[in-house]
Amino acid sequence: MNVIVFASRKGGSGKSTLAAHLAAHVHKTSKPCLLIDADPQGSLSLWQKLRGTNEPPIRVASRSVSELVAAAKRNGFEWVFIDTPPNVSAVVDDAISNATMVVIPARPGVFDVNAVQETISSCRSARKPYAVVINGAPALRNDQESPIVTMAREALAKFRAPVWGGQVTNRADLLLALAHGEGAREYNPDGRAAGEIGRLWSAIERSIKAIRGTASSTGAMHKQAA
Ligand SMILES: Nc1ncnc2c1ncn2[C@@H]1O[C@H](COP(=O)(O)OP(=O)(O)OP(=O)(O)O)[C@@H](O)[C@H]1O
Ligand SMILES: [Mg+2]
Incomplete structure (x- = not known):
């Protein structure tokens, strides 16, 4: 079982958006994905309710994330995606301590890029x-x-942070899909948003294989300096 944690103390960076789109992309009956909503704002829970299918299944982490992760492992889940609140707190640390890998979304603005430092520190101290x-x-x-994205990469390089080489563009399709309780591919399979979510997932999967030791880590996103 692999646990992907979406974390960033910056509000609105895209934690819930990426978690929802990626979950819709990967969840299959044969390789099920459990969502854990550890954010009292309940964005993922709302999206899952809008889907109206009860799939992927979701648990709300009112207490311990660790207990829910242990139960998911017993129940044979292939993936667990944990959405976290925009702060540095015990529940975020609990989620990170259970992570196979942490995804830190950041918008390409100077304040946004600067704000990822605390989340990076949490990952480094947990050795994740x-x-x-x-x-x-x-x-x-x-x-x-865009030059804004290039500047963001330059700033992230100063923190020696690994950064995915691609980008998730600001797209109405991503918002519209969520409003329908869908993922990008379900909403518009041939759209650019679906293409980007698919590429992001390939990069995450490749990193997971490298972390598990079943593939080379050369070029994997968690090793890739900005
Ligand atoms: N790539 C994108 N294109 C268009 N809209 C986006 C994109 N990413 C996020 N959004 C929108 O921006 C808003 C904030 O995103 P989201 O809720 O995913 O951030 P978050 O990090 O989960 O925020 P919080 O920290 O408050 O939980 C939402 O309305 C979301 O739909
Ligand atoms: Mg959120």
């Missing part, structure tokens, strides 16, 4: 692999990323 994912970025132009 992590990667920053640039989210809500301006669209590429002629295959070139």
Whole structure:
């Protein structure tokens, strides 16, 4: 079982958005994904309710995340995705301590990039692999990323933080899909949003294989300096 934790003390960076889209992307009856909503705001729970299918299953972490993770392991889940609140707190530390890998979404603004430092410190002190994912970025132009994104990468390089080489662009499809209780691929399988979520998932999967020792870690996102 692999546990992906979405963490960042910056509100609105995209923790719940990425957790929901990736969960819709990966959840299968044969390889089920359990969602753990550890944020009292309940964004993931709301999305899961809007789906109206009870899939992927969700648990609300009112007390210990560790207990829910242990139960998920007993119940044969392949994946556990944990959405966390925008702060540095005991529940976030509990989630990180259970992580196979931590995904830290960051919008490409100066305040946003600066705010990831505390989450990076939490991952480092827990000795957990992590990667920053640039989210809500301006669209590429002629295959070139926006100067704002390049600046964000330069700033993250100063913290020696691994950063995914791709980006999740600011797209209405991502919002509209969530409002329908869907993931990007369910909402518009051929859309660019679905393509980016698919590429992000491939990168996460590759990192997980490297962390598990079943693939080389060369070029894996949790090893990739900005
Ligand atoms: N790539 C994107 N494109 C368009 N909208 C986005 C994108 N990422 C996030 N959003 C929107 O921005 C808002 C904040 O995102 P989200 O709720 O996922 O952040 P969060 O990190 O979970 O916030 P919080 O810390 O408050 O839990 C939401 O309305 C979400 O739908
Ligand atoms: Mg959230």
